[in-house]
Amino acid sequence: MKKTLAFLLSLTLVFSAVSCSKDKTSSKKVSRSAVTTALPEKTQLTNHMTEKERSKVSVGELTVFDHMQDKEENEAAVPDEGVCIEFWSEDDYIANWKKQYEKDPSILDGGSFEEAIENSKPYFDDIYSIFVDGRSLSFNELFPIKGYNGGEIKLRESCPVYYVIDKNGSGYHVDENNNVIPEDKAAEMNEAFYSEVRYVTFADFEEFKPYLKKKIEQGTRIYFSESDVEDIDEIVEDEYKDYLTAWEAVMDNNYKTLPVGASEKFFEAMDSDSTATWEIDREKIEAIAPYVKEYSIYDEQLDTNFIVHVTLPPDFDKEKTYPAYVLTDGVWRFSNSADLRKSMEEGKASDVIIVSIGYDYSIDGTNDSNRIRYFCDRCEDFLAFITDDLMPYLGEEYNIDFGNSTLYGHSLGGTFAHYAVFNSDKFENQPFKNYIIGSPAFWSPGFLPYTDGDSFKHEYGYFDRNESLDKNIFVCGGADEDPVYEEYYKGNDSTLEGIQHLMDRLEEYGVTTAESKIYPNSEHYQFIPEMLVEMLEKFYPAE
Numbered sequence: 001m002k003k004t005l006a007f008l009l010s011l012t013l014v015f016s017a018v019s020c021s022k023d024k025t026s027s028k029k030v031s032r033s034a035v036t037t038a039l040p041e042k043t044q045l046t047n048h049m050t051e052k053e054r055s056k057v058s059v060g061e062l063t064v065f066d067h068m069q070d071k072e073e074n075e076a077a078v079p080d081e082g083v084c085i086e087f088w089s090e091d092d093y094i095a096n097w098k099k100q101y102e103k104d105p106s107i108l109d110g111g112s113f114e115e116a117i118e119n120s121k122p123y124f125d126d127i128y129s130i131f132v133d134g135r136s137l138s139f140n141e142l143f144p145i146k147g148y149n150g151g152e153i154k155l156r157e158s159c160p161v162y163y164v165i166d167k168n169g170s171g172y173h174v175d176e177n178n179n180v181i182p183e184d185k186a187a188e189m190n191e192a193f194y195s196e197v198r199y200v201t202f203a204d205f206e207e208f209k210p211y212l213k214k215k216i217e218q219g220t221r222i223y224f225s226e227s228d229v230e231d232i233d234e235i236v237e238d239e240y241k242d243y244l245t246a247w248e249a250v251m252d253n254n255y256k257t258l259p260v261g262a263s264e265k266f267f268e269a270m271d272s273d274s275t276a277t278w279e280i281d282r283e284k285i286e287a288i289a290p291y292v293k294e295y296s297i298y299d300e301q302l303d304t305n306f307i308v309h310v311t312l313p314p315d316f317d318k319e320k321t322y323p324a325y326v327l328t329d330g331v332w333r334f335s336n337s338a339d340l341r342k343s344m345e346e347g348k349a350s351d352v353i354i355v356s357i358g359y360d361y362s363i364d365g366t367n368d369s370n371r372i373r374y375f376c377d378r379c380e381d382f383l384a385f386i387t388d389d390l391m392p393y394l395g396e397e398y399n400i401d402f403g404n405s406t407l408y409g410h411s412l413g414g415t416f417a418h419y420a421v422f423n424s425d426k427f428e429n430q431p432f433k434n435y436i437i438g439s440p441a442f443w444s445p446g447f448l449p450y451t452d453g454d455s456f457k458h459e460y461g462y463f464d465r466n467e468s469l470d471k472n473i474f475v476c477g478g479a480d481e482d483p484v485y486e487e488y489y490k491g492n493d494s495t496l497e498g499i500q501h502l503m504d505r506l507e508e509y510g511v512t513t514a515e516s517k518i519y520p521n522s523e524h525y526q527f528i529p530e531m532l533v534e535m536l537e538k539f540y541p542a543e
Contacts, residue, residue: 402433
């Protein structure tokens with residue numbers, strides 16, 4: 001099976017924790033203001049980056065649009081309408097074999113290059129790739145025969161061994177009945193199958209159709225056996241219709257021919273570069289691009305490159321000191337940098353340095369499985385990266401007032417912001433004074449498995465270790481968001497209930513620097529853009 005179903009399979013690993021924009025309303029308050037008027041002396045941070053991490057840092061101008069353009073161009077390599085076919089000549093196949101061999105000589109499995117070419121010749125007349133309305137057909141052995149115009153159909157038999165990837169990324173072999181078979185047995189079956197070319201023959205296209213549907217259903221059910229997809233019948237039916245359309249297009253000679261390499265570009269766009277998932281207001285970001293620096297910063301513990309956008313304030317003076325306004329979920333929040341900077345330009349807020357933290361362009365930051373990894377499963381390491389690597393490094397690049405800087409997170413990022421403030425005492429470095437906890441999804445099945453029981457309801461033991469809290473906290477949510485995720489609560493607090501109970505606990509702890517606000521006419525994320533500007537102006541009022 002080709003890349004499309006593998007890609008679809010990855011989409012089935014959906015978690016309910018949604019991520020991430022307006023009106024003001026009354027709110028429960030523990031204190032009149034979340035702003036601390038008396039600032040401490042300048043906080044110094046110690047950089048704990050390793051030599052390897054420092055060596056991999058890169059900085060330059062904004063590139064997000066370049067990546068988006070590459071992806072858009074690659075996707076455009078295959079039209080969205082009609083049947084499109086990519087044919088390869090024998091020379092194309094041989095060139096591809098050479099390319100793969102240069103990358104990995106072990107693919108020959110002890111044989112010679114010449115033998116590999118000779119054994120592959122029966123496949124050189126095959127159609128290489130087919131797309132129907134922009135969808136890739138997945139079972140190569142069921143592709144239409146090149147030049148078929150009706151009459152007898154003679155196809156090679158399909159291999160009786162399938163390789164399935166489970167939810168943990170591990171693989172195993174199964175037979176045509178989806179029975180697991182040992183690796184050595186799978187190797188024997190593969191060797192026996194490929195020792196000679198076997199064919200199945202049908203008198204005409206009508207006789208072939210039942211076989212076609214049977215093989216599509218068989219393969220689809222096997223490859224989706226490890227997923228949570230419920231509508232397998234619908235997937236099978238759609239795939240079958242696409243194959244019928246492709247065969248009929250070949251018979252009618254009614255298809256578009258794609259240039260060699262078009263499908264490779266398409267799959268690269270689909271599998272590799274997730275930049276187009278960044279929600280960018282292009283006009284706004286282009287306007288502030290001259291004031292943005294883009295950093296790629298690697299963390300060894302997480303083995304991840306992070307894309308960090310630093311937006312400098314109007315009339316930036318490298319000799320002056322500025323607080324940092326740090327936003328997680330850069331895939332969404334980088335776009336808010338323009339409105340935040342505009343507030344400074346209009347004199348509604350004092351100057352700050354805006355920092356948005358996103359993932360490498362190869363990682364889909366909108367995918368909750370990725371967000372769960374950093375915000376929940378690896379929250380300790382992610383917090384260590386921000387506290388001991390990122391912020392100290394940025395402190396070397398710019399004069400940052402860490403005694404008055406802010407960290408924001410929303411949804412799963414909101415649970416992380418909550419984790420961050422109540423684990424901040426475990427670090428020598430103290431890069432943040434203010435924390436914005438947006439719509440914390442304490443109910444999410446993406447969060448609960450990674451927390452130690454109900455430790456989050458006890459603020460991770462912070463008040464067992466400390467007598468008081470010297471941080472400012474702002475907790476917020478949308479008034480209309482609870483019904484949207486009702487099916488996921490399963491006896492746990494809803495988002496708004498979780499906010500209320502958090503504020504109740506903080507009041508019991510004697511915290512006087514926490515405030516909450518629920519925004520009307522907003523579900524889970526609509527209030528965020530206005531809220532970020534509002535809190536910028538509140539934490540950093542114009543002088």
